[in-house]
Amino acid sequence: MEERLYDLIFICRPATPEEDIDKIIATLEHTVAERAGKIDKTEKWGARKMAYRVKRHREGYYVLMVLRSTQGDMVHELERRLKVNDAVIKYMTVRLDEDIKRQKRLQQRRERKAARRPRGGARGHGHPAGGEQPAAAAQQQ
Amino acid sequence: MADDTQKESQSHEAHAAPEHKPARPQESHPATDAPAAGKPPEARPPDARSHESRAHEGRPHEGRPRGEGRPGEGRGGEGRGPREGGREGGKRGRRGFYRKKKVCRFCVDRVDFIDYKKPEQLMTFIQERGKIVPRRITGTCSRHQRWLAEAIKRARNIALMPFGGAR
Numbered sequence: 157m158e159e160r161l162y163d164l165i166f167i168c169r170p171a172t173p174e175e176d177i178d179k180i181i182a183t184l185e186h187t188v189a190e191r192a193g194k195i196d197k198t199e200k201w202g203a204r205k206m207a208y209r210v211k212r213h214r215e216g217y218y219v220l221m222v223l224r225s226t227q228g229d230m231v232h233e234l235e236r237r238l239k240v241n242d243a244v245i246k247y248m249t250v251r252l253d254e255d256i257k258r259q260k261r262l263q264q265r266r267e268r269k270a271a272r273r274p275r276g277g278a279r280g281h282g283h284p285a286g287g288e289q290p291a292a293a294a295q296q297q
Numbered sequence: 298m299a300d301d302t303q304k305e306s307q308s309h310e311a312h313a314a315p316e317h318k319p320a321r322p323q324e325s326h327p328a329t330d331a332p333a334a335g336k337p338p339e340a341r342p343p344d345a346r347s348h349e350s351r352a353h354e355g356r357p358h359e360g361r362p363r364g365e366g367r368p369g370e371g372r373g374g375e376g377r378g379p380r381e382g383g384r385e386g387g388k389r390g391r392r393g394f395y396r397k398k399k400v401c402r403f404c405v406d407r408v409d410f411i412d413y414k415k416p417e418q419l420m421t422f423i424q425e426r427g428k429i430v431p432r433r434i435t436g437t438c439s440r441h442q443r444w445l446a447e448a449i450k451r452a453r454n455i456a457l458m459p460f461g462g463a464r
Contacts, residue, residue: 163414165455206456207416216456220414248455250413259410266407 161196161256162223162231166238166247167216170203176243177217184221187233193225211245399436403445411444413451416458423449427459 164184168177181198188195201218210216223230231249238247403411413419422430422437422445429449432442452458 165414167456207453207459208456208461210456246456248451250451255410262409 157226157228159224159226159253160228160251161253162225163250163252164221164223164231164234164247165250166219166244167206167210168219168243169211169213169245170215170217172217172243177219180238180241180243181219181221183237184234187237188223188225188230191225191227191230191233193223193227193230196222196224198222213245216245401436401438401441403441404438408441411441411448413448414457416452419445419449419452419458423458427453427461 166180168180177200185195185198197220199220199222201220203215203217206214206216223234225231235247235249238244411419422435424430429446432439435442437445449458453460
């Protein structure tokens, strides 16, 4: 099975001490390593207001992890661990590799088009999207 | 009643197929049948002919009314067929104003991927009560609307965006 890319976001209770959050992250990292997965990045967004109440909390401590794996059951195991943990009030795993693939394909097509036509190329240099995507990439890293 | 229907059917048939006349006129009125039989074959082809003749010969003879109509239509149609031009012109006239064409914002910015982790950007595409704004209002193209809807739904799932307004 080819490698898949996932976004794993989980939300902890806002009152959770920082060390506990680090502990949760450590256990997740351990699980990922066990299943021969890779962690592209871990991002602590910190406490932020949620759009709706979750388990009576209006705020939550967001953590984002970007993972790669060839084993689908890694996700199951991670979610199981999050479910078990009392500090975690919400989590979500999104498979992103197909979206990224599509994005790359579209980018390549645009570049090819730009290369073919000098007029189109001049347009392409403006690249308002190009400005956005590096920003997105920067956020992810 | 039966007679009437018979007559009618006969006359219709007479219109359609003049060859059968000789047999039927004996049953009904020969006097009425004869003109009826005479008219249809003449009347129909002449009509067709007259249309054609108008198209071909009409210009030289009745050139003025036609000539006036066509160039006017032609101007409206920007050098297309005169009929199409006329129709377009009519629509414009009925509307009376132009609606500003909406452009997909994502296409303008050449967005290949809509990130669900940026709720600030997505918030502009939901209504007060949390509804996703339809693309007929925002002008988003179908492809980007699809991606946008997916991103909004993901964001809702992880409490980055609201499902409904007041929660």
